[in-house]
Structures are given as structure tokens and as C-alpha cells.
Amino acid sequence: MTEPVVDMRGISVEFPGVKALQEVDFRLFPGEVHALMGENGAGKSTLIKALTGVHRIAAGEVRYAGERVSFSAPAEAQAAGISTVYQEVNLCGNLTVAENILLGREPRKLGRIDGKAMRARAAELLARIGLHIDPGSVLESHPIAVQQLVAIARAVAVDARVLVLDEPTSSLDADEVAELFRIIRVLRDEGVAVLFVTHFLEQVYEISDRMTVLRNGRLVGEHMTAALSRIDLVSAMLGREMGVLEEIERRSGTPGEPLLVAEGLGRKGSVAPFDLEIRKGEVVGLAGLLGSGRTEVARLLFGADKADSGRLLVDGKQVRLTGPRAAIEAGVAFSSEDRKAEGIVADLSVRDNLILAMQAARGWARPVPRKLADELVAKYIELLDIRPADPDRAVGNLSGGNQQKVLLARWLVTQPKLLILDEPTRGIDVGAKAQIQKVVADLAAEGMAVLFISAELEEVVRVSDRVVVMRDRQKVAELDGEVGVDDVMALIAGGGDHGVDQGVEKAVAS
């Protein structure tokens, strides 16, 4: 067996208060495509950044080409032959293709840039990866996919021995991904070691030779891709949460009229057209891996992104969602997954946060009376058990779980017909998690429709009446009634032949 070009042993990385990586081993061989797998927060980016010198390593050693190394900046790693292409194209769109490839190392003649030589050199590098575009054209005039390939041309311009691709395919369509993979194979065959990070399982099985799975900052395992089934991969990535949470009592109430009906709703590059029906008094779960399109569905239903196909009916009437305001007017509330950036206003008090959405609904000319505000605040603090029960405390000082409760209360104050919850329980403790799940169940029992999105399958399955499964930006299934975690997991993993039992296949609606 050949020597690994990168050999990381017992790597630990710590941030203030957080152990981002704990004793992770990672090997990368020349001429292989190695996929780094894991859910959000598993430590993939941290591992890459530990390798390329962005993060300092607390413990462990990195050997590169047999030598012990410790890069202190990405530029050093790049000079040594480790090039990284990031998720967003990190080039300058306003410059030409040739400049973007050679910026900072342009051929010069008597101190001035030799444009002709530069274009020729760029054309050579583009030809190496089989990309035939005019090096003199402006980068912006090309589609994102081509820009991504230009970024790769820049990365290999320095004779890279290791090429790190951090989610390079997240904005590409199928043809573009095929083109990227062709180039990856060319480079692999030249002996470049390619480290590939993606959330798309299909792509992992198509391109990678070997994979390393991380979960919660720890190494789960290193496998040959061919020897690991999808279902095993998904369960390695997601793990199993033991039954710490109290059982939620199933509501016996029958779901009412359809409240929201989406027909062929979709947005190019974000989520493929899908049908969805949510009835009154029903909790619909949305399951899928990160990047599967679950958040995108929510954003479409809330009007945060504009759909470019299909139509949406609320209460039987067609509505055009021109933006979140229109959605709120139609009775839709959306609690974002990123509660810090898109949810709470950390510096305002619990009371002010609570009445924000209500004030917006009333218009600025009709201030919320202090008495009404106090009543509402007292009611929801008690209902949701927000702690500490002090309406004047700044929300930023509350724990994550209580912040989430304030956010939930804010939307409940407006009495929405449909409540969309994107990852309402992420990063909060078990107790608060159970409380929020219970509130969701109670709300549905009172007739509210809820769309519940979570990365934790157990939670989705427990809370929901129906589960919609997303994979690779498509709705792949809709499961009714009592579904098991295993069924959903099989569908998320896809591929169909990995032990999906008959009952589930019958339940697949689309």
C-alpha cells in the first residue's frame, strides 16, 4: 500500500467552551477521492481548517508527504501544495478568467503584466481540466458552475498534491456536477488526492473511493465506499438518540380541512417542484439531511424565497406570496432555524420580542396597549415555562431553549393558522426540547396546522402525523400514520435496495 499524503492523528481542536474535534484520525492517499461525511456541526469544516492552517490544533499531529507539518495560514498550506476550493466561489467576478486563475502570480515583463503570456498560460491550465472558455472573458459572464471550475483551475495551477473541495456542488445542477466529476477524475488519475465534502449521498457513492464519517466532533469510522451501504452510512452520520424524552401523547383528533395546498411549487436551483397538503390540526414533519431542501421548502411556503413554478392555496384560495408580509397576512408564521440571525432581537426584552410580530400585524399607528402586552407576556411565559419568568430581561441573556420559546411565543401571539418550525429544538437541552414538542402537539390539538422540520429523525417521527421525506432537493416520499425511524432513514438514504420494507414502499406517495 502506498503512503498516505496526508496523515492526521489524534487531532483535537477546541474553541472557547467547545470541543469541536476530539482525537480524530484522518488519512488521505494520493490518487483517491475521499469523502468527508457528517451532519451539520459534525466537525467536517473544522477538520479541513485544521489541515489548511485556519484553526490551531490543540492536540495531535499532521503529517504531510511524510513530514510533520503545522501550517499557520492557508497561504502556507497552499504553497506546500494543499489547495482549497470553497463552497462559495472565492474569485473576483469582475475580472477576467485568466486574471482569476493567475492573480498574484501573473507573468510579468519589465515589471508590467504580460497580458498575452497570461492568457496563454491560463488557456493551458484550462485545457488541462478540459474547460474550453475564452480566458479573456469576464468571469461573471459565466454560469456559477463554470466559475467553480475556474476556481479549481486556479487551485491546481500551483501543482497541488491535495485538492480540498468543500461542498463544491451545492449550487450546481446535474449536468454541471457531471462535468465537475469528470475533472475530479482527471486530477485523481494524475495522482492528486481529492478531499470532497458534500451533503449529497448520491454524489458520494458516484465519485468517492473512501470515506470518513464524523459525528459530534468524533471519528465514527473510515470505510471503503463500496463496502458501506447507504443505510449504514446514514445511521453512522445521524446516530441514535436514546429514549430520554417523555412520550408525547398522540392526539386522537382527526385532522380537518386542508389549510395549505402547494401544487408543483418549486424554485430552480433550490428545490424541485413538489406537492404538499397540510390540514388543520395536523403536524407534518419534514425529514431529510442538511441540504436536502427541507429549509428551502419552508422558505418557499413563507414567501422568503419566491417560487418560480406552481401555485399555493391557503384555505382554498390561491395566494401569491410576494414576501414574508404576504405570508403573515395569509396566516403563516415561520420560525427560522437560525434563531440568532433571523429570529430574536437579542438586546430587546422578552416582552418587546414577544409583541414584535403582533405590532407588525397591527401597523405602527395602533400601538399594543401595555395592559394587553403584559397579559399576553404573562400568559405565554406561563404556558411555555419561559425561565427566568422576567418579562424585562434581555432575550440575549436567556438560554438557547428559552430563546426558542420566546421566538415560538412571538408567533403564537399572532394566532397563525400555519406554524412553520425550522429546527426549533437545535442546540437546546433535553428538557426544553420536550416542552417545545409538547406545545407543538397541544397547538395541533387546538386546530393549528404545523410544519415541523428537524434533523433529528426520532423527533420528527414522534411529533408528526405525517412525515414528508426530502432527498437531494426533491420530495421523495410522504409517509402516513405510524412510521418508524428506520423507514424514514431508509428513504433519506435512498437507493431503494437497502432494506426498505414493503409497507413503506406502499406508503410512498410521490
Add this chain to the structure above:
Amino acid sequence: MITPEVTATATAPGRPRGGLVNVPKRFLPVIATFVVFVATFGVGSVRYEGFASGQVMANLFIDNAFLIVLAVGMTFVILTGGIDLSVGSVVALSTMIAASALQAGWPAWLVVVTVLATGSALGLAMGWVIHRFGVQPFIVTLAGMFLARGLCFVISVESVSIKDPAFRELATGSIELPGGVTITYGVVIALVTVLAAVYVLHLTRFGRTVYAVGGSESSARLMGLATTRVKVGVYVISGFCSALGGLLFSLYMLSGYSLHAVGMELDAIAAVVVGGSLLSGGVGFVIGSVVGVLVLGTIQTLISFEGTLSSWWTKIVIGALLLAFIALQRIIVRRT
């Protein structure tokens, strides 16, 4: 390789055939500015006898030589996505230093060097503060603007006239071009500045990094470019150009005065924007800024030929033009 080849669909490979139809999009604003310039000049030629003469054209350059130099410096700053509000005040400070130093009997060459050094140093200081403390360029150069204007009054509150023979000779001397058209030395200095700027921006690493920083600063840094040097450097260049513009202005007015060039920074910014540069950075050409100055100058000339119109009409027309150009740029940007 037996694999399908990718060709980009957005722009056809190779040079476009068919002349004007297929001009690269980045040249469109500059071409639009040029069309506006030709059109306004054309209107003047049709309406007024003697407008379409070489000398009127030459006067455009003579009357706006200092503004051309300012616009060149401003172009560097705006290309990085910054802004420099201090240029008008630095012009005034330069005229003040030049006039009072000459009055005190300093040799002309020393005066020139002092003025240029002062302007560059002010630019360096502002650029350093912007970089070191991560402050908005708008605020830092606003402070620079007040500082420079205040320093003028420290030197003198009165207007100081320039009597130095060398300066007077430079100011009044003229170069005759074929066709009986005369230009001043100031025009030559301005044009040399323009050529130098074009060379630096397009043929040196510094210049390309200016564009890269304006396009995406974080990308430029990840690509390992010298972003700090460039971000501070453009303010030094702008400061230098302001001082040089101030020298040209003192030749033009033959005096130094604290209230010279009030609001001239806005004329310079207007010229750069009308010339097709994006205020967000990364897009624009020095030549565009020069044509932008000429457009402003032509409107002024038109109004003076009209005779009955108040000179404030210049401001009104410039305002309308600015709005039109910003709208045009948004349309172009949105299409990409």
C-alpha cells in the same frame, strides 16, 4: 480526452464579430457616457455658432484639468469600493500652502514637493486609520475633509494671491497645437496623470489588485493578494492627486483661499459615477472618469453659451444625469 468539452454559454468564445452589437458588457457604461458627451456637444454645435470649434474643446480641458486629476485619484478609491470626501478640502489646503509658501519666498520646486508630500501624507493617514481600525471610509475621509479645511484657516483666513514669476509663467504659458488651438501646461500634466493611472491600473499587479479588492475583498485576501497595501495605497494616490489637482487649481486661480473648491469632492465623485464606475467597487475605467469630467464641463459650457440661464442649471442637469447613470448601472448589473 474523449469527453465532451465545455464551452461557456454566456459569452461566445473568441472575439465578437458584428461590430458594436456585441460589445462586452463592462464597456457599456463608458460607451454610454461617451454617447452622452457627443450628444451634449452636438446639441451645443447645432444651437450655437462657434461651439463646435477646437478651442472650445481645448477649453474644456483647460477649465477642468484639476478636476480630471481629482477624478483619477477618486477612481482608484471608488474601484476598491471606498470613497474619499477629503479631496475638495485638500485642494483648498494645497492652494493655501502653495500661495503662502511662495509669498514667504520659498522656491517653486520646494513648494511643489511640499504640497504633494502633504497631500500624500494626509491620504496615507486616512488610509491607515481606515485599515487599522476598520472604520468606514466615508467617516474617516469626512474627518479628513474638516481637518484639511480647518488647516486652511489656520494658515490664513484671507485670500493669498500668487505673484511668483515661475508660477505665473506656468499658469499663463500656452502650447500651440496644430490648427491654432492652444492649451495650458495644466492640461499636459492632467493628461500625463491619466496615462500613468491607466498604466498602473491595467498593467501592474497593484492595479489589478485594486480591481480584485473592489470585486470581492475576502476573495482577494484568500487568493493571497496584498489587499492591505492596496486599500491604504489608493488613499495615498487620491491624496497625491488632490494635492496635484490643488497645484493646478492654484495655477488656474493664481491664488490660495480657504474657501476654494468647496464641494469639489462631489463633482469628482459625480464625474467618476457618470463615467461608469460602480460605487460598490470593482467596475470602472479611468477613461470613463475623464469623459465624465468632460460631460460635466460641456454642460457648464452650454449654459454659459446660453447666457440667460443661471449656472445652477449645471447642478440640476448633473443631478439628473447622475440618477440616469445609477439607474443604467443597476439595469446592467441585474442582467448579469
